[in-house]
Amino acid sequence: MDGDDERYPGPLRACIRDVGAALAHCAGSEPALLAAVGDAMRRLIARDDWLPAACAQPHPQYYRQYLLHLDPARRFSVVSFVWGPGQATPVHDHLVWGVIGVLRGAETVEDFALDASGRAVPAGAPVTLGVGDVACVSPALGDVHRVRNAFDDRVSVSIHVYGGDIGTIRRAVYDTGAPGRKPFVSGYANASAAQAQASTAAPGPRADD
Numbered sequence: 252m253d254g255d256d257e258r259y260p261g262p263l264r265a266c267i268r269d270v271g272a273a274l275a276h277c278a279g280s281e282p283a284l285l286a287a288v289g290d291a292m293r294r295l296i297a298r299d300d301w302l303p304a305a306c307a308q309p310h311p312q313y314y315r316q317y318l319l320h321l322d323p324a325r326r327f328s329v330v331s332f333v334w335g336p337g338q339a340t341p342v343h344d345h346l347v348w349g350v351i352g353v354l355r356g357a358e359t360v361e362d363f364a365l366d367a368s369g370r371a372v373p374a375g376a377p378v379t380l381g382v383g384d385v386a387c388v389s390p391a392l393g394d395v396h397r398v399r400n401a402f403d404d405r406v407s408v409s410i411h412v413y414g415g416d417i418g419t420i421r422r423a424v425y426d427t428g429a430p431g432r433k434p435f436v437s438g439y440a441n442a443s444a445a446q447a448q449a450s451t452a453a454p455g456p457r458a459d460d
Contacts, residue, residue, distance in 0.1 A: 259320070260301035260302075260303070261301065262294070262295050262298060262301040263295065263301055263319060263320065263329070265291075265294065265295070266291050266292070266294065266295040266329065266412075267320055267322075267329065269287070269288075269290075269291035269294070270288055270291055270322075270327055270329075270412055271322070271326075272287075273287035273288050273291065274326055274327070281348060281389060281391060284348070285348060285350060285387045285389070285392075288350045288412055289350050289385050289387060291412075292350050292351075292352040292385050292410065292412060293352065293383070293385055295352065295410060296352040296353065296354045296382070296383060296385075296410055297383070299354055299355060302331060302354065302408070302410075305317075305441070306319060306331045306333075306441065307331060307333055307355075307406075307408055308333060309333050309334065309335035309338075309406045310333075310335060310440075311335060312335075312338075313335075313338060314332060314333060314334045314335065314338045314339075314340065314400075315332070315333045315440040316330050316331070316332055316333075316417075316418065316437055316438075316439055316440055317330060317331045317333065317439060317440050317441045318330055318418060318439040318441060318444060318448060319331055319410075320448070321416055321448040325415060325416045326414070326415070327412055327413060327414055327415065328412070328413050328415065328416050328417050328418070329410065329411070329412050330410070330411050330413070330417060330418070330439070331354075331408060331409070331410055331411075332398075332408065332409045332410075332411060333406065333407075333408050333440075334356070334358065334399070334400035334406060334407040334408070334409075335400065335406060336400060336402060336403050336404055336405060336406070337399070337400055337402075337403045338399065338400050339397060339398065339399030339400070340397055340398045340399070341397065341424040341425075342361075342363050342371045342395060342396070342397045342424060342425040342426075342427060343395070343396070343397070343422060343423065343424045343425070343435075344390075344394045344395045344422050344423050344425075345388055345389075345390075345394050345413065345417070345420075345422060346390060346394065346415075346420055346422055347389070347390075347413050347414040347415040347417070347420065348387070348388070348389035348390075348413070348414040349387065349388045349389065349411055349412065349413045349414065349417075350385065350386075350387050350411070350412045351380070351385065351386045351387070351388070351409055351410070351411050352383075352384070352385045352409060352410050352411075353380045353381055353382050353383065353384050353385075353407070353408075353409045354382065354408045354409060354410055355382065355406065355407055355408040356382070356400065356401065356402055356405055356406060356407025356408065357379055357380060357381045357382070357400075357401035357402060357407055358379070358380055358398050358399065358400060358401055358407055358409055359377050359378070359379045359380075359398070359399050359400075359401045360377065360378050360379075360380060360386065360396055360397075360398050361373065361377045361396060361397045361398075362374045362375050362378075362393055362395070362396045363395040363396060363397065363425065363427070364393075364395065365395065365425070366430075368430040369425075369430035369431060369432065370425075370426070370427070370428075370429060370430040370431075371395060371425035371426065371427050372427070373427075374393065379401050380409075389414075395425065417437065418436070418437050418438050418439045419436060419438075420436070420437075421434055421435075421436055422434070422435060422436070422437070423435065
């Protein structure tokens with residue numbers, strides 16, 4: 252499905268078109284690309300009446316990542332992250348650029364850097380993003396962080412655009428107490444919908460590549 256597919260809510264269709272245009276117009280300039288995608292994200296999260304309820308369901312034990320759109324050429328994906336009360340990610344990387352916008356609630360982001368031994372160490376103070384806030388990640392800007400729901404009594408939801416099929420990219424989590432990295436592939440909570448979109452997209456990397 253592409254950004255003109257009527258099955259998408261209107262705001263999401265507009266965001267998909269805008270991200271595609273940004274990729275075409277900002278080729279070779281990551282700062283320009285992130286700025287343009289950031290603007291598209293702000294427009295998307297300016298209203299909260301479009302995200303399907305099925306893609307906003309929390310899990311009682313861990314956060315969920317739902318695929319909303321996979322570009323047919325796998326240039327980018329759009330996902331919703333749903334955080335139950337107090338839930339958090341491990342320290343992890345992305346290996347591609349990403350733009351994050353908070354749709355509901357709030358999330359706290361802790362950036363990390365890898366020291367000479369490969370251990371993840373804090374890089375600056377935690378930052379809390381609220382509704383309407385947008386942030387970026389990339390290997391060039393800083394790619395390793397930990398994110399948690401800022402609330403212990405409610406669900407938070409954020410929308411992410413990544414420069415690839417984020418659910419199939421072989422990434423890594425890191426230990427803050429010892430050097431080393433553990434590979435992982437995140438997948439998607441809505442696996443059947445993700446498989447349907449992937450079936451019409453260009454071939455992508457295998458999880459074991």
